[in-house]
Structures are given as structure tokens and as C-alpha cells.
Amino acid sequence: MSLLEVTKVTKKFSGLVAVNEFSMTVEAGQIVGVIGPNGAGKTTLFNCIAGAFPPTSGSIIFNGQEVAGKKPYEICQFGITRTFQVVKPFASKSVLYNTMVGAFAQTQHLHEAEHIAIEVLQFLGLDHKKDIVSKSLTLPERKRLELARALATKPKLLLLDEVMAGLRPVEVTEMLPIIRKINETGVTIVIVEHIMQAIMNLSEKIYVVNFGKKIAEGDPDTVVADEEVIKAYLGDEYVVTQH
Amino acid sequence: MKQLLDQKPIVLLLSALLLGGLFILPLVITSPALMQIIILIVLYAYLTSTWNFVGGFAGVLPLGHSAFIGIGAYTSTVLMQTFGLSPWFGMIIGGLLAAMVGAAIGLPTLKLRGAYFALATIAIGEGMRVLFENVKQVGPFKINGPSGISLKLVESSFMDFQFDSKAPYYYIILIMLLLVLLLTYFMMNSKVGYYLAAGGEEPEAAEALGIKVARYKLIAMVISCFLAALGGTFYAQLMLYFYPKSILGLDLSFEIAFIALIGGRGTILGPVLGALLLRPVSELTRIYLGASLPGLHLIIFGLVLIMVMRYYPAGIVEPIRNLINKYIIEPFNKEKKSAEGSEADKAD
Numbered sequence A: 001m002s003l004l005e006v007t008k009v010t011k012k013f014s015g016l017v018a019v020n021e022f023s024m025t026v027e028a029g030q031i032v033g034v035i036g037p038n039g040a041g042k043t044t045l046f047n048c049i050a051g052a053f054p055p056t057s058g059s060i061i062f063n064g065q066e067v068a069g070k071k072p073y074e075i076c077q078f079g080i081t082r083t084f085q086v087v088k089p090f091a092s093k094s095v096l097y098n099t100m101v102g103a104f105a106q107t108q109h110l111h112e113a114e115h116i117a118i119e120v121l122q123f124l125g126l127d128h129k130k131d132i133v134s135k136s137l138t139l140p141e142r143k144r145l146e147l148a149r150a151l152a153t154k155p156k157l158l159l160l161d162e163v164m165a166g167l168r169p170v171e172v173t174e175m176l177p178i179i180r181k182i183n184e185t186g187v188t189i190v191i192v193e194h195i196m197q198a199i200m201n202l203s204e205k206i207y208v209v210n211f212g213k214k215i216a217e218g219d220p221d222t223v224v225a226d227e228e229v230i231k232a233y234l235g236d237e238y239v240v241t242q243h
Numbered sequence B: 001m002k003q004l005l006d007q008k009p010i011v012l013l014l015s016a017l018l019l020g021g022l023f024i025l026p027l028v029i030t031s032p033a034l035m036q037i038i039i040l041i042v043l044y045a046y047l048t049s050t051w052n053f054v055g056g057f058a059g060v061l062p063l064g065h066s067a068f069i070g071i072g073a074y075t076s077t078v079l080m081q082t083f084g085l086s087p088w089f090g091m092i093i094g095g096l097l098a099a100m101v102g103a104a105i106g107l108p109t110l111k112l113r114g115a116y117f118a119l120a121t122i123a124i125g126e127g128m129r130v131l132f133e134n135v136k137q138v139g140p141f142k143i144n145g146p147s148g149i150s151l152k153l154v155e156s157s158f159m160d161f162q163f164d165s166k167a168p169y170y171y172i173i174l175i176m177l178l179l180v181l182l183l184t185y186f187m188m189n190s191k192v193g194y195y196l197a198a199g200g201e202e203p204e205a206a207e208a209l210g211i212k213v214a215r216y217k218l219i220a221m222v223i224s225c226f227l228a229a230l231g232g233t234f235y236a237q238l239m240l241y242f243y244p245k246s247i248l249g250l251d252l253s254f255e256i257a258f259i260a261l262i263g264g265r266g267t268i269l270g271p272v273l274g275a276l277l278l279r280p281v282s283e284l285t286r287i288y289l290g291a292s293l294p295g296l297h298l299i300i301f302g303l304v305l306i307m308v309m310r311y312y313p314a315g316i317v318e319p320i321r322n323l324i325n326k327y328i329i330e331p332f333n334k335e336k337k338s339a340e341g342s343e344a345d346k347a348d
């Protein structure tokens, strides 16, 4: 049984079909990439899986259980945690406080939550910022805080929505081993990213979306050689973001 | 508890002195009129602290809290007048009733954002006042419409919650305030507090981290309404007379919100500092200008709010905390460090 089975998920916004009969399977332990041009429907797909809104139709089975249409907090309790592309820190609170909110998914006790949070922050190299109010962080740091908070809930499946956007190439190179290390601790990851270098490097399998539809899937090398994929991306922002 | 005592010794010492001072205050102040003003400061600090559970932590602005204070006052009073039940029991019953009403109101309204929640609570608070003004009697209970209720006078006794002197009232409300501040402290340092703050600030992110935001807001609302109603009973016993406008109107709801915003919502000491600053203003305008310019105190509050928000958007608790840090805690730490330093020198 796969960890996540998305079958023919469709999401319509008053006429606009943002996700169109999209299917994918994620096996436990994998890192799976989802790519596609701006507005392709990647974030909408994450929103459906994470319960931000219900899919218009289709099924999402996680760990053998139907989760389509469940509330975000229920989905998190099942073991799926997502990060937000447009970061949403608890702005007036410190980095540690933010991360502890995530950690409370695992414990009732303040001290344990603090302990878990500090460990996560150390793991992500953010512990020296723990007392900083999160609204004074730089964007890359906020992205990392998104990751810290999500990780502190101890998810089985982590949905990462452009956590590397805005990072300098050096910083991207630093993030790659971190994400791989998270994966090695037993967390399955689905990652949306525009930075090809990162996606190619990390993913075992890649799904390509355009206009809400899946146009290709497979291992990284097959996918980038795919004609339709090249067509979808020709002259598009990939060239720009590759530095 | 350990955490609470885990403060710097100077902070503990000062707190102890302050507490001691508060407890001997009635021995020093002999004027009942002055005592009454002080009691009202403590009462408003208490009421605002109960408001704080929702208004300070759940990310919404309740503007109808007088509804719950009124429920408390009316419940304990009619039970006492009709059945001779001790106001202490009536207080608990009023609290439970207010908690239930609060839950019923909170369920639909807490989902509303920003101004919508504020407006809904104004409507409910005012609706409650109009309702009570139009009811003379409910079953055996005399409500008396707009003219309100005068409490039967009895001999000074604890069980009857009536006293000849002001001191017992002062001690009762002081202890109620300290307990509520303690509860606030424990809540802020618990999972519930973290979840409430998270849900209040970024509900979407909070839900994604497994928090059923609506449930935590409802918990805060129920606690807040229960405690606010206890304050209502206290008000009734202190004044021995109240009517819908005095205890259910927007005036009271707004004054509480002003105290919270100016003092610093979502902090432990904000409501206390706000009450210390605004209550005297409110008393003075009422004494000297109440007849000619009623409502003037609200205008003054508005101006103070504008000033405070301009320079200290988090409330006056912010500069005061900085002052305490700068003039009390830091110098003390320095002294301690230099003392340690000289000891280290000797060891060399």
C-alpha cells in the first residue's frame, strides 16, 4: 500500500479548473517532486491534500484512509504537515515560540515542547535565532521557520511548497542535505520547487503539472527529456531562476 | 509554579513588597470614598483580565462583555432576593449561566473575523440591555425593567456578601484579581495558551499545525464569560443597587476594551496598568463633569488610546516593562556581576 494515493483530484474555482483530474502515488520513504509553470495548480493541489479546502471531486487516501474533505487540523493529526509558499509565521512571536506551537502536536507539556523545538531548530541551523521575533527574520529565514514548525509536528508526510524560493545558490546547496536528512529520519516528502537543480537532485520521482493537468511523470532524467515538458517550459521562468 | 518562582530574586522581592503593600492598604487608607475608588480600580482590572482571555489571546475584539457581567449580577441577586440563596452560590450559578450563554454566542460569532466579531458582540451586548429593560418579571424573579434592583440590606456577614466597611470588599476583589492573573499566567505558559495565540494570529497556519482553532477560542470564551460573571456579582454586592444601563450597557463594555487596549491586551499586567490609568480619569470626569457632559470620559479614553497606539502600539505595559528592566533589573544584575567578579578576583 502506498502512503499517499491521490486519484483524479479536481479543484474548480468558479469556472477555473485549477487542478484537473490529477493522480499521483507516493511511497513511504520517497522524496517526490512536483513541478510546473506559475499558476499550474501546484499549491492548489497541496491545499486539497492538506485540507485547506476540499477537492471538487476525486479521492485522497493517506495511510489507507480517505482524507479528502477533512479539516486541516485533522489531516495534520493523521500525519501530513504542509508549509506555506506565502509564509505565515506567528509574526509577533519568537522563532522558538513558533516552533513550539508545532511541537505541541507531540506533547502536552511546555518543557517537552521546548525541548523538541530546540532540537528541530538546531537541526535546521536556526537555533541561534530562537529568541528573535519572527517578523524581523529575512525571507529565507522565514521559509526555514515554516519548515521548522512543520517538522516539529513530527509528520509522516511533509508537503514543502517552495521552501527554497528566494535562496541564493549557495543557500540552496546548503538546504539540499538538510532535506535529505529529514527524509532519512523516515519522513516522506512531496516538494514543490521551481529550482530545477534542487528538484532534480532530491526527487526520486517527478510529476509535471500544466494548467492543472499532469503532463508527465517519472524519474528526473526521463521527465526533463519529455517533449511536452520542454514545450511547457520553453522560454519560461526556469531559464531565469536557474541563475 | 516552579517557573513562577524561577524569576530573578529582585523581581520576587519587589513582587512580595508590592503584594504586602496591597494587603495593608486598607489599614492606611481610612476614607471610605477613596477606598471605593480603589476597589473599583481593582474590579475593573479584574473584569479586563477576564476579557483578556478572549480579547487578548484569541485574536478577536469583544465589545459586549457587559452582557456576562450583567448575567452574573442579575443571577446572584434574584436568587438571593427570591430564595435567600447566599450570593456566593449565586455567583457560581451566574458564572455557569454566563459560560453557557458565552458558548452559545461564541459558537457562531468566534468564526467571524475582525470587525464582524466586534459588531456582533456589540449587538448582543446592547440586545441584552434592551431585553432586561423591557422585562419586569421572569417567573418568580423580579427584574424591574429599567429601574433595576436594590438589594435587601442585611447585617454585615461573609455568607451574605455584605459588609459595613470597605475593607472586606477590597480583599475579596483583590484576591479574585490575583487568582485571575495567576490563571492567565498559567494559561499563557501552557499548550492552550500557545494554541490560542497561534490561532488568533494566523488561523490558517495554526490549523495546518494540528490546532482546532475554533475549539480553543471557545474554551477561552467560556472561561472568560464565567469569570466576568463573578465580577458582576461582586459589583452588585458592592453597589447594592444596579440597573440595566449601569451593568449591561455599552459604556461598561467599551471601558473594559479601552482599559485592555491602552494597558496592553494579551499581557498579564496590561489590564491592571490600564485600570490604574483610566479609572481615575473616569471617576474624575464623572464627579466634576458627569452632570454637564456625560460620556466625556469615553471621549478622553479615545484620545488617550490614539496617543498610546501612536507611540506604544502594544499598550503602556511596554514602556513600563522597559523602565523596570532598565532601572531595577539591569542595575541589580550589574551589581551582582561585579560582586561575582570581585569574588573571582579573590579566588585568583
Ligand SMILES: Nc1ncnc2c1ncn2[C@@H]1O[C@H](COP(=O)(O)OP(=O)(O)OP(=O)(O)O)[C@@H](O)[C@H]1O
Pocket: A013, A016, A018, A036, A037, A038, A039, A040, A041, A042, A043, A044, A045, A085
Ligand atoms: N483560493 C483561490 N480562489 C480562486 N482561484 C484560485 C485560488 N487559489 C488558486 N487559484 C487559481 O488557481 C490557479 C492555480 O494556482 P496555484 O496557486 O495552485 O498555482 P501554482 O502552481 O502553485 O503557482 P506558483 O508556481 O505561482 O506558486 C491559478 O490560476 C490561481 O489564480
Ligand SMILES: [Mg+2]
Pocket: A042, A043, A044, A085, A161
Ligand atoms: Mg504555488
